Amino acid sequence: MYKFFSSVAVVYCSFALAGCGIVNKVRLMNANNGIEPIWEQNQTIATPEADYVYAKPYIYVSIDGVKKVKLLIDTGSSISMLFDTPKIKQLQLEQGYELTIGGYGGHQHTPAFQTKINTLVIDSIAYKDVNFGYIPLSETRFFIRPDQAGFDGVVGNDILKDLVWYFNRDANLVTVHKTLPKAISNMKPEWIPFDTFFGKISFPAKITFSDHVLERDIILDTGSRYHMSINDAYFGGGKAFPSPSIQSAGYSLSGMATHFKANTPLVEVGNLRLENVVTNIIQEDEDDFWTLGSALLSQYEIVIDYPNMRLAFIQRKGHSFKSQYNLLGLELRKLQNGNFVVVYSSPDLPAKALNFKIGTEINKINGVKSQLYTVDEWQELASKEGLFEFCVHESDICERVSAAPIEGFSM
Template identity: 40%
Template sequence: MKLLILLLGTLVLSGCSVVNYLRLKYENDHLVPNWHVDKTHSRLSADISAKPYVYMTINGVRGFKMMIDTGASISLLQDTSKVKALGLKEGYPLELGGWGDGENSRAYQTQVSQIKLGDVSFDEVSFAYMPLSQTDYFLRPDEAVFDGVLGHDILKHFTWYIDTQKGKITISKLPYQPTQDDVTIPMRVFLSKLYFDSEVDLGNNQTFTQEIVLDTGSRHYFKLNNYYVRDAGLEFKGKTVTGSDFGLSGQTVHQRGTVPKVKIGDLTLTNVKTNFIEGDDDGKSVLGSSALSHFSYVIDYSNLMLHLKPYQSSKFIARYNLLGLELRKLTDGAFVVRYVMPDMAAVGSGIKVGDEVVSFNGVDAKQLSQKDWITLSSTIGEHTLCVTRGDTCYELNAQHIAGYSNL
């Protein structure tokens, strides 16, 4: 009943924008995957860095880089040069948003004749087309290093095998057969997203249950909506630092801390790096790709199960951005500074938002992935970072923060 009232209220306030969004969300319900004869599995060309990506063919053109985003209800194309070259027609208008303190962004529906993922194709597929380079999600257009997002409307047709360490992504039309080494977590679908239950230990004898969205499109470990913490009469009392995240609705400045435990089914994660996001009760908490990267995992949409197989070579350990620079990769291989965290090493150094980073510790930025940067920024010690502005290099000293990254 509460959801119905919320939806009706939103419809009154937003009119056709919400109606059109719901229209697109169900527009691909007719889709049927066309598999090559005798094929049940297909290995996809993939790129797994901070998030999982696969390469897709659209209207016979190969090489579109698409993010696998279980937190997205719909699939989306953005205004990269490769997508623009398709000459897609503009359909009905849309407004799209997500985490962030800004407004929703203008978009529109469009349709492609065919998409291909490995040995599978779909005909007549609708996407949201979003001029993302013109939104607050980007500081500059050349942050568009991928072409779009595959959301629930496409993902739900497969079982997804994702092996982060090997960089492999495989899809199957068959349900997964779990092994004794798997941690199996039941999920449910609501508003075209995957949810599961968890138990969160905030410390100081404060434990509460929390519904979580599985979100491969988030590069973070755990985002906890503070609304639910306060609603339970609780308060995180551990050490926090100020960070920033960027979603479809722009920037969200928030606090980051480390919660002692997050229990998911029979799996208990300890010392979990957590973004405490401020939002109302329709903003769900999420488990992101940084947590999932500790496992070879299977998302079985047919049985609504998440299967996690821990890597024998590593245990769950959160990595912390100790330099305090939020960087985004650019299409030319450099990085751009999106945010300077006020509690970390880079504050006061002279590095500014918008600076283009061309090398790190003597290594050309073009040789470093986003995952490489995350590893380097979490490494204790002296670092040298060089930017194009004034051909300047900065010496930064990364150190742990007691109670936050050094527990």
């Protein structure tokens, strides 16, 4: 069995499921081994239009002439995927061999298939005859409403490989290079060597819990919106479960799955010391479900040098690492109309007093229209203490609640 881990999905083929055995797994994993980037004449850098949402990096590409296709760059994914959004439906993709997809925290599976596109263009780079997995996302439980969908697919390591990728959230920038440019080399980055297993990048980390220290490899996952995720099975071996822990939830293709959040005192990667890292502790069968996600990664300029199998965390000017805690426990997602929708309320935090049901649409926060908040502005707001007011779109009823730091968790 294999998986690629991200906030998008955990996709896998099970040996026991008809039509999606080891043969199809290996075929898709290796389908893009022969593709190579084709650069425009004399070009050595590509600067696609980029966007960061929930701190995750997205780029706009063209696929078979369809422009402005929005893809998540997901280093936690071994393969690249397309979804059944209006943009992708324009391509009228042919159905190839079958896949079966599912998500962490559940056992529902969704039929999917391999497909191939003629040309993928990322600014000054083109790829020919590229294989993708195709997920009918609207038929899964990843979104609670169809108008949540905000992107068209995923660029995985099968396309990212062989080039140098640079991420700078401050500048809203993603650049791609043939080789490491002098501008980055002159920054004198401290390189961290990485390995790849099933295409995913892993590197050594030292994790200090409240009662012990662990040294192990961890996966670089730009597709995750979390700071750090770890497997709760680890604490079944006599290790103390982090306390206090806060109940939270995430969504995969199997729908909502609850898990816990806790504070990890120290995470060390190379010479980097990250103190008080908010950590999602997730129930998952796979032992390698240990990742650093974009809420943490985006607080640095990140360089991934695939040809030399190394990566670097470069300090952002005027910024020091700090975990972002949702003190309210209210999880909101953007709708295409600009409003927010409630996808979860933690029973351990003030949001429970609001009594919002999953699916409640919020059109104002603190007297400001939801359309005027970006996703990341909402995340920043939810990490602050104080009084909050939320107005419900369907009724214009407004509810108030206060948030404060949580001893041992956010302070």
